[in-house]
Amino acid sequence: MSMRCRYVCVGVGVLLVALGGCEKKDATAGNAQGATVSAESIKAVHEALVRGMRKMVVDELAATHTGKKCVVMAHMPAGGFQPAPPPPPPGMVRLLGQTIIYSGQFDAVSADSLTVRAAYPTAGNFKRIDIPKEDIQSCHLAP
Numbered sequence: 571m572s573m574r575c576r577y578v579c580v581g582v583g584v585l586l587v588a589l590g591g592c593e594k595k596d597a598t599a600g601n602a603q604g605a606t607v608s609a610e611s612i613k614a615v616h617e618a619l620v621r622g623m624r625k626m627v628v629d630e631l632a633a634t635h636t637g638k639k640c641v642v643m644a645h646m647p648a649g650g651f652q653p654a655p656p657p658p659p660p661g662m663v664r665l666l667g668q669t670i671i672y673s674g675q676f677d678a679v680s681a682d683s684l685t686v687r688a689a690y691p692t693a694g695n696f697k698r699i700d701i702p703k704e705d706i707q708s709c710h711l712a713p
Contacts, residue, residue, distance in 0.1 A: 607667035615666060616643055616708075619673060623710035628703055631679045631711075639712040640676040642686055643669060644705040658697045662688040669707070672699060676711060684709070 619641045626635075646668040653663070664671040674688035683700040690697065 607669070612666045612669050615664065616641070616671060619671060620710040623712050626709050626711050628679070628684055628706055628709050631676065631684070631709070633678075635676050635711060636678065638676050640672075640674065640686060641710045642672045642684065642701055643707045643709075644672070644701050645707065646670055647702065647705055653697075653699060656697070658699065659688045659690045662686075662697065663699070672701060674699075 623639070623641060646665075651663070651665060651670055662672065662674050664673070672686045674686040677685040677687040677698055679685070682704075683702050684706065685698055685700050687696045687698045689695070
């Protein structure tokens with residue numbers, strides 16, 4: 571096979587890849603936060619996550635509950651949800667329209683917020699997210 575034939579084959583291959591990957595994207599396809607989610611689907615996801623857990627009042631949480639698995643459902647804060655870098659581990663935060671469901675371990679409670687942590691799938695690093703108490707709709711802890 572001559573060099574000229576190789577160049578032609580490589581050029582045709584590059585052209586096919588370039589033309590095959592060029593599609594016009596829908597501007598609304600990537601807007602997950604603006605999407606509307608039905609109340610039934612939010613309820614179904616929440617019930618699946620809290621199965622076997624007991625509902626707790628946020629004011630009753632204490633240091634003795636630290637480390638227990640928890641699921642917290644909250645309203646979307648004003649301005650949207652923007653966690654501090656690095657991004658949360660997979661499965662820790664579920665955005666469902668204007669509702670956020672946090673899954674992880676109970677870490678701490680203060681006068682105005684609740685802290686949930688989750689481990690990264692790597693060597694023992696944790697992501698901690700503070701949830702304002704006024705945004706919390708429900709809190710469930712594992713027994």
